[in-house]
Amino acid sequence: MVVYALFGVLALVALAPVAIALGASSPATNTVYGASFIVTLALCVIALLALFGHPGPAPAVVLPLGLPWLGAHFRIDALSAFFLVVINLGGAAASLYALGYGRHENFPQRVLPFYPAYLAGMNLVVLAGDAFSFLVSWEFMSLSSWALVISHHEDRENLRAGYVYLLMASFGTLALLLAFGLLAGAGGNYTFEAMRAAHPSAGLAALVLVLALVGAGSKAGVVPLHAWLPLAHPAAPSHVSGLMSGVMTKVAVYGFIRIVFDLLGTPDWWWSLLVLFIGGATAVLGVLYALMQRDLKRVLAYSTIENIGIVFAALGLALAFKASGMTFAAALAFTAALLHVFNHSLFKNLLFCGAGAVLVATGERDMEKLGGLIHRMPQTAFVFLIGATAISALPPLNGFVSEWLTFQAILLSPQLPSWGLKLMVPAVGALLALSAALAGACFVRAFGISFLGRPRSQAAIAAQETDVNSLTAMYFLAALCLVAGILPGLFIDALAPVAQIGVGGHMPVQTGVEWLSIVPIAESRSSYNGLLVFVFVAMSGVLAAFAIHRLASDRLRRSAAWDCGYPDPSPLTQYSAGSFAQPIRRVFGTLLFRAREIGEMPPPSSTRPARLTVNMHDPIWDTLYVPISRFIDYATDRMNVLQFLTIRRYLTLVFVALVLLLLVLAIWP
Amino acid sequence: MQGLTFDIAHLLAGTLVLVSFIELYQDRLTALINVYAAHAIVLTLSVAWQALAQHAPHLYITATIALVFKAAVIPLALRRIVIRLGIHREIETVVGVGPAMLIGIGLVALSMVVMLRVTAEADPLAREDLAFALSVVLLGLLMMVTRRNAVSQVIGFMSLENGLVLAATGAKGMPLVVEISVAFSVLIAFIVIGIFLFRIRERFDTVDIQALDRFRGERR
Numbered sequence: 001m002v003v004y005a006l007f008g009v010l011a012l013v014a015l016a017p018v019a020i021a022l023g024a025s026s027p028a029t030n031t032v033y034g035a036s037f038i039v040t041l042a043l044c045v046i047a048l049l050a051l052f053g054h055p056g057p058a059p060a061v062v063l064p065l066g067l068p069w070l071g072a073h074f075r076i077d078a079l080s081a082f083f084l085v086v087i088n089l090g091g092a093a094a095s096l097y098a099l100g101y102g103r104h105e106n107f108p109q110r111v112l113p114f115y116p117a118y119l120a121g122m123n124l125v126v127l128a129g130d131a132f133s134f135l136v137s138w139e140f141m142s143l144s145s146w147a148l149v150i151s152h153h154e155d156r157e158n159l160r161a162g163y164v165y166l167l168m169a170s171f172g173t174l175a176l177l178l179a180f181g182l183l184a185g186a187g188g189n190y191t192f193e194a195m196r197a198a199h200p201s202a203g204l205a206a207l208v209l210v211l212a213l214v215g216a217g218s219k220a221g222v223v224p225l226h227a228w229l230p231l232a233h234p235a236a237p238s239h240v241s242g243l244m245s246g247v248m249t250k251v252a253v254y255g256f257i258r259i260v261f262d263l264l265g266t267p268d269w270w271w272s273l274l275v276l277f278i279g280g281a282t283a284v285l286g287v288l289y290a291l292m293q294r295d296l297k298r299v300l301a302y303s304t305i306e307n308i309g310i311v312f313a314a315l316g317l318a319l320a321f322k323a324s325g326m327t328f329a330a331a332l333a334f335t336a337a338l339l340h341v342f343n344h345s346l347f348k349n350l351l352f353c354g355a356g357a358v359l360v361a362t363g364e365r366d367m368e369k370l371g372g373l374i375h376r377m378p379q380t381a382f383v384f385l386i387g388a389t390a391i392s393a394l395p396p397l398n399g400f401v402s403e404w405l406t407f408q409a410i411l412l413s414p415q416l417p418s419w420g421l422k423l424m425v426p427a428v429g430a431l432l433a434l435s436a437a438l439a440g441a442c443f444v445r446a447f448g449i450s451f452l453g454r455p456r457s458q459a460a461i462a463a464q465e466t467d468v469n470s471l472t473a474m475y476f477l478a479a480l481c482l483v484a485g486i487l488p489g490l491f492i493d494a495l496a497p498v499a500q501i502g503v504g505g506h507m508p509v510q511t512g513v514e515w516l517s518i519v520p521i522a523e524s525r526s527s528y529n530g531l532l533v534f535v536f537v538a539m540s541g542v543l544a545a546f547a548i549h550r551l552a553s554d555r556l557r558r559s560a561a562w563d564c565g566y567p568d569p570s571p572l573t574q575y576s577a578g579s580f581a582q583p584i585r586r587v588f589g590t591l592l593f594r595a596r597e598i599g600e601m602p603p604p605s606s607t608r609p610a611r612l613t614v615n616m617h618d619p620i621w622d623t624l625y626v627p628i629s630r631f632i633d634y635a636t637d638r639m640n641v642l643q644f645l646t647i648r649r650y651l652t653l654v655f656v657a658l659v660l661l662l663l664v665l666a667i668w669p
Numbered sequence: 670m671q672g673l674t675f676d677i678a679h680l681l682a683g684t685l686v687l688v689s690f691i692e693l694y695q696d697r698l699t700a701l702i703n704v705y706a707a708h709a710i711v712l713t714l715s716v717a718w719q720a721l722a723q724h725a726p727h728l729y730i731t732a733t734i735a736l737v738f739k740a741a742v743i744p745l746a747l748r749r750i751v752i753r754l755g756i757h758r759e760i761e762t763v764v765g766v767g768p769a770m771l772i773g774i775g776l777v778a779l780s781m782v783v784m785l786r787v788t789a790e791a792d793p794l795a796r797e798d799l800a801f802a803l804s805v806v807l808l809g810l811l812m813m814v815t816r817r818n819a820v821s822q823v824i825g826f827m828s829l830e831n832g833l834v835l836a837a838t839g840a841k842g843m844p845l846v847v848e849i850s851v852a853f854s855v856l857i858a859f860i861v862i863g864i865f866l867f868r869i870r871e872r873f874d875t876v877d878i879q880a881l882d883r884f885r886g887e888r889r
Contacts (some may be wrong), residue, residue, distance in 0.1 A: 356717045652814045659779065
């Protein structure tokens with residue numbers, strides 16, 4: 001199985017030079033995206049076969065690459081198979097979408113070579129069976145996505161985004177490198193098997209956990225390491241943004257799960273406190289940031305941070321249960337996290353595709369310049385609405401299922417033995433509930449301002465419906481969102497072998513439950529039937545429509561057109577993105593973002609318009625990143641002197657360093 | 670016999686350290702070159718004694734190389750250079766002789782502590798040898814750091830290399846190839862540095878490397 005997967009990856013890698021050879025010629029776009037679509041689809045099938053196939057130990061393939069005494073190990077176990085599905089499903093949808101979207105690219109030669117390489121890199125990360133190939137693939141993925149981020153480098157903002165991204169990516173990889181180094185120990189055996197067999201001491205294991213959280217978290221966008229994400233994700237072309245947000249962050253989650261759940265062994269309970277707290281904070285802060293943005297793609301990027309927070313909170317919960325020996329509850333939390341990973345990859349990809357379609361149709365990412373698109377792009381609006389509903393965790397769509405499962409796990413927290421967790425978990429639950437509510441507001445705003453109302457600019461008036469390929473991809477993703485929402489039992493059962501790897505147990509089998517309900521704990525406690533909710537929603541909708549059309553008066557009346565409360569004909573008098581967010585900004589932003597509104601009224605008799613300026617500060621950027629960058633500037637300034645020493649002083653430096661090292665050796669116990 | 674072998678090896682290696690100190694004490698170039706020749710002769714004796722003690726005839730070749738090149742050819746050539754450059758009367762130190770000697774004593778103590786601790790299980794002969802060799806290396810480096818004149822820096826570098834040879838021969842089973850290559854690399858370094866000296870001299874009328882610093886516009 002893994003051999004076929006590697007052939008698929010090889011095909012993707014081979015596609016990159018083909019793309020270079022084709023350059024900017026007209027068939028290049030179709031060739032590259034078409035081939036990527038076919039290969040990712042094949043890889044997806046392979047991954048599904050591996051996931052549902054034999055549950056036994058996966059055979060490894062050792063290639064004579066990389067370190068000579070190690071080789072490059074590759075294998076597929078259930079965990080990798082699941083993430084392969086996520087990656088390649090997202091990759092296939094993005095490739096299909098790009099068959100249409102890629103035509104509008106001004107410089108396809110800057111995107112095409114890196115796109116298949118990027119897909120290959122992500123696949124290799126989850127296939128890797130030793131730390132060395134894992135890290136090499138990880139860096140390959142980072143670098144190829146970096147190239148995609150700066151593909152529109154005419155814009156200085158994009159260059160800056162790429163720079164910040166590169167810095168954070170190297171920092172994260174450094175942390176992962178150290179984590180693997182600690183796991184391998186003095187023996188230096190970098191295969192995952194050897195690491196799994198070794199049992200590091202408690203202090204060492206905690207250090208590895210923190211390093212994994214920093215390394216994988218910086219790629220996933222965990223607060224406070226998220227700073228690069230909202231800059232880099234929107235800067236890339238939209239289908240790549242969808243992949244980065246929907247899929248690459250999941251590869252980071254894979255890295256965290258692989259290290260902490262698989263390689264590190266049984267956790268201590270207090271590890272989970274850290275993960276839980278970071279997850280909760282990430283969820284709330286991410287969605288609050290998202291609510292403050294005007295740029296549609298940036299809203300989506302910040303919402304990714306929120307969802308990653310939910311995933312990490314659920315993983316923290318799984319760690320807590322696992323440490324307390326409650327395998328069943330751990331499996332519930334772990335499955336919830338994985339299901340959310342899958343769901344988020346679907347709807348975030350869908351939403352970015354929708355944002356890309358809007359971008360192509362209007363050339364605008366600023367929501368204040370959109371509006372009324374539902375009349376001009378009805379199909380895009382429909383699928384975007386499905387995505388927005390799913391990400392707001394409304395039943396019967398898939399976002400609800402995973403968040404509901406997460407809350408079911410949170411409700412099990414009173415059974416935890418330690419008081420720290422008993423108090424912490426409900427607090428995190430409250431944070432998650434808050435973030436779920438705010439996410440609803442955020443996507444009402446994103447959809448309402450962009451698609452409803454009247455157009456706010458000429459570009460929005462002139463918008464056209466997007467092409468068939470893009471729509472097909474979006475409908476495909478939307479259909480998957482619906483299927484995962486109404487048949488969650490199938491997906492939960494498919495995740496059982498993955499949970500077995502992560503926490504050593506799995507949720508009860510759901511396929512036997514009547515009427516396609518899911519029962520995570522016990523019938524008496526809670527159950528959810530997506531199909532029932534779907535049927536109810538559909539029926540009541542149809543009935544309401546029927547009732548309105550049939551029973552309401554259809555007598556012809558003539559009157560002045562209702563102006564919807566806007567007597568002024570200018571579309572600028574509508575609710576804007578800024579005004580929609582104002583209440584939330586006043587409640588949360590005053591403290592958190594130090595948001596200040598300055599209203600400036602012109603004196604009477606002046607014809608100048610009144611102005612409202614809002615000043616906001618990013619607390620994390622100001623308190624963490626700015627001091628660090630200042631310190632580095634200062635230190636490099638001081639150290640610059642070292643470049644201009646005399647030969648004798650350089651010799652003296654070498655001499656002093658040597659003597660100091662010898663002294664250390666002499667004093668070392 | 671074992672005791673005598675050890676004592677004599679110890680004596681010769683200790684003498685090498687002593688001569689390093691004498692080198693450190695010299696502030697005139699001609700005297701320095703003479704002491705360097707003595708340094709090389711002591712090294713020759715030491716290597717020859719190791720050859721005898723270890724029954725390793727190939728070490729005699731190393732000893733011969735040391736005698737011919739380091740004790741004769743290089744000092745003679747350096748002397749010619751110094752006389753041709755007319756700097757044989759120059760006095761040049763950055764750190765005074767007293768402090769340099771004190772630092773040197775500290776370095777010897779340090780290398781003893783380090784080596785005796787690190788090589789606790791090694792053969793006592795090799796062990797003492799390594800400790801002395803490290804002292805010689807450090808003293809050579811100290812010489813390079815405390816001198817301003819390019820010629821004495823060259824000498825410092827070559828006495829450092831003598832320390833390396835001492836360490837290499839003290840350890841059993843060092844193949845000859847390595848030693849020859851080391852010897853030749855030093856010769857090449859010597860030639861290159863010699864050429865550089867003349868080039869520097871042609872340009873700046875001095876081999877005091879402070880002139881280079883002034884030329885680069887550095888403040889001291």
